[in-house]
Amino acid sequence: MRAAVPAELPVTVKVRLGWDSPQHSLEIADAVQQAGASELVVHGRTKEDGYKAERINWQAIGEIRRRLRIPVIANGEIWDYASARRCMDITGCDAVMLGRGALNVPNLSRVVKYNEPPMPWPQVVRLLQKYAHLEKQGDTGLYHVARIKQWLGYLRKEYAEAGDLFAQVRALKSSGEIAQAIAACAAAID
Incomplete structure (x- = not known):
């Protein structure tokens, strides 16, 4: 080797x-x-x-x-x-x-x-927005939609708010709809 x-x-x-x-x-x-x-x-x-x-x-x-x-x-x-x-x-x-x-x-x-605390939810939402944007640039198919939902599934184990957002995007089919839901979540925080 x-x-x-x-x-x-x-x-x-x-x-x-x-x-x-x-x-x-x-x-x-x-x-x-x-x-x-x-x-x-x-x-x-x-x-x-x-x-x-x-x-x-x-x-x-x-x-x-x-x-x-x-x-x-x-x-x-x-x-x-x-x-x-x-x-x-x-x-x-x-x-x-x-x-x-x-x-x-x-x-x-x-x-x-x-031994820092976990990242605050508002920062996580900004990461989600950036990730959704980058995923959308790289893949316009269903893979992008599945990846965002998958990450939210992981995040909800640490952040209750991620569970709420996951419930909103679970039935969404397009990356545009998911991006809008994440943007609305970010706007509600700001």
């Missing part, structure tokens, strides 16, 4: 603990290190576990971290400052990789690093 990439570029690898069992996770991690990876990101569940919160296995990431010489970065169930700290304590990892939590809380990286 290392030989296939220019020396000045790092080789990073992200894996889950396995497909249906973490049984081979140490073997996989060893193979990644032996292949020349610069660092390894480990998601603390198997593919079969999906995203079930109760299946997170930070202890297994810790076993990998203690075994390897390369940096190991933990991933999975990082939703706030406390969960990031708990994950790093359990795994011994110096860093975490954010995933779905960053869709719930757009400034999650700052929340995790500096």
Whole structure:
């Protein structure tokens, strides 16, 4: 793996603990290190576990971290400052990789690093407006509409107001209608 990439570029690898069992996770991690990876990101569940919160296995990431010489970065169930700290304590990892939590809380990286509060709803609405505009420029089909609804679905886990906006746009079919609903939400805040 290392030989296939220019020396000045790092080789990073992200894996889950396995497909249906973490049984081979140490073997996989060893193979990644032996292949020349610069660092390894480990998601603390198997593919079969999906995203079930109760299946997170930070202890297994810790076993990998203690075994390897390369940096190991933990991933999975990082939703706030406390969960990031708990994950790093359990795994011994110096860093975490954010995933779905960053869709719930757009400034999650700052929340995790500096223990800042989640971004206020008015700022989130401005981000939604910008995102809707950029999506509309890039895709005029139904994909754009689905992406906005999907993000609102994530946001409503953190922001009650996102649930209200999601209820308004759920039945809308065009990007123009959704942009108008978001603009109306922004105007009501201002």
